[in-house]
Amino acid sequence: MVRVVFVHPDLGIGGAERLVVDAALALKRKGHDVHFFTAHHDPSHCFTETSDGQLKVTCIGDWLPRSTFGMLAAFWAYIRMVYVALYLVLISGVSYEVVFVDQISACIPFLRLKHSKIIFYCHFPDQLLTQRKSLLKKIYRYFLDNLEEKTTGYADCILVNSHFTASVFKDTFKSIKAAPSVLYPSLDFNKFDEYAEITLKEANLHIPGECIFLSLNRYERKKNLGLALESLKVLLGMLEEDEKSDIHLVIAGGYDERVQENIDHFNELTSMAKGLGISEKITFLKSPSDKEKIALLRCARCLVYTPDKEHFGIVPIESMYVGTPVIAVNSGGPKETVVNGETGILCNQAPESFADAMHSFVKDIGEKKFMGKAGHNRVVNNFSFLKFSEHLDYIVQGLMDERKQR
Template identity: 50%
Template sequence: MAEERRPPGGPGAAPSVLFLHPDLGVGGAERLVLDAALALQARGCRVSLWTAHYDPGHCFAESRELPVRCAGDWLPRSLGWGGRGAALCAYMRMVFLALYVLFLADEEFDVVVCDQVSACIPVFKLARRPKKVLFYCHFPDLLLTRRDSLLKRLYRAPINWLEEYTTGLADRILVNSRFTASVFKDTFKSLSHIDPDVLYPSLNVAAFDSVIPDKLDDLVPAGKKFLFLSINRYERKKNLALALEALVQLRSRLPSQDWERVHLIVAGGYDERVLENVEHYQELQRLVQQADLGQSVTFLRSFSDRQKISLLHGCTCVLYTPSHEHFGIVPLEAMYMRCPVVAVNSGGPLESVVHSVTGFLCEPDPVHFSEAIEKFIHEPSLKATMGQAGRARVKEKFSPEAFTEQLYQYVTKLLV
């Protein structure tokens, strides 16, 4: 059994780190996990990444640079049609994954890094040789689901308790922003004695620097000068409709010759296995038809890294629409590509976007968003000045070097 082997790292040796993640897709959490694993690997750690589901064709390309192994994908993702019981199934999948790693996998490791689902932590703490666990809290899961009915509240009550209890078993807890740290303290009352450390996500800038952007002729109709871009998963909480509604407001504010040169690309992570992705994509399509925006909007699903970089390079600015987003990696990606950001003035963007310097922070309504968008049409030079300021900010505050060193120190201190 893995827990009975000798610790693989000797005195002074870089630790062996095992990452555990529920589903290795294309979201912000997956981006951070990959960046963290690659950072520790570059720092000399032996790294392995375990997940319940991994499709190389529906994941960031950097995943191929890591040893990724799967277990438990045969377990259900939900209990029946409509995605019901997804949280319970995610807990079961992660607990099974942890048990598999401990008792069936040929793995030796010093530290476990897990995120999103804390239910697996007790498995590692109750082993014959308890493992050190670092838990990265992107945002409390109990705040990410609505409780519209008594049945849903009864279903969530034990899950919420389990999340709070098992999170507290981690040896160290990291969060992605000061905003998330404050929410963590307000939400997990029994963990008020814990002060989570803030580790901001960073960018794998080498991946951005190494790509020569493609032309966007296949995605953008001819004659479009002002290209606005939304990047987010096709989920209702991302408020993608705000970008479309802002476009409607913008149309009423512009002369026809300017409006005809405006185009919006709604690019987002899309998984056919996720019912909400399918439903929300259809909802947004209907909204475009009802608003007569068909000639001004392009939908792009599950785009490649190369397409994303090309879009960021060619667009006028990025529209980032989620409210109370715990951090959000898209604003960093945009700013590094010298692309200004129009974001909602809450959550993580308050810590990444500097208002009127690297973009604009707005109230989450179509009028304020359209006013910010309009500035780039009347003052085209804003893209260059704000874009340059954005790149400088990412290099200063969110560099891969700072992220790597901070994470490495957190991991190694667990073994002292």
């Protein structure tokens, strides 16, 4: 048994959180002891495994600000993670041998105050997620970006979520000579199998129309959700009047009242739907439960996945597992998960391209069955929780063997 501590900035609901929760569950099922330390954990807005006792969670430092008058969010995120690391090392009294850190590497030097092995999981370089607009912000980011690269290099093992992210990592962090290893996120099939026959009605969802398209992403501008609305508008223009009545688009995703962008972008999208004249064809859902999400994925004609250059994208994997094809932008992680013409359709980032792909599913219902079966098989063969668990366990055991040799 290896004692593993996870240090994560905010145990909310998102792809990064799903990854670390799955990693903790994987190691726990392999017989290791796992414990989360985080700066924020709201039992009403988190993955169930972190609130129902399956995983130990210690929340510390949530009194620290998240920003200063809406600014310096990255700076405070770094401070919060450093505070969590110092608490773990100096005050917690918790004994551990491996620390799994993700998203923010600034805390790694402080974790090195104790003799432990450190894994850093890079979802994507933080500096590339920031839009630089002013000279002042460029100066501010210059110091944070250099700190990110320097501290990332202190990890004993660096993991990334896709070969796409690995290539970006190499181009971004030029001073780090060690190549990161790819550990694909996975699915816990049991959770999805639990709702194998679920209907929208059983999930208390009332969505009109026989042909439902689903967009499932956090309410963030980088997720490009407006493309789904524009694509629906183009699609409706391609259909006969009697066909339009069956069409409906559900936009669902993570929504946090603490995050101003979530609030602003939700309002932007609802206004955009009104401007396009398609409000009656759209249902917006905030932070759907697992039951609701799986029901939507199973009942949708296809998933409309709009992010460009997405680092990996767990939602297409979830969709393919339940037998629902994926329409996605032909870039980033989806190029590694979706097989064009076999498990879905990869498109140019344009409403016309997406609408053409959506039109094919309106006209040919059998397309979903054919691609859905191929997608399910692809996920089972390539992204199983068992493979993920074995790979991560191998990494942890390898770090322990290195430690014993010293």
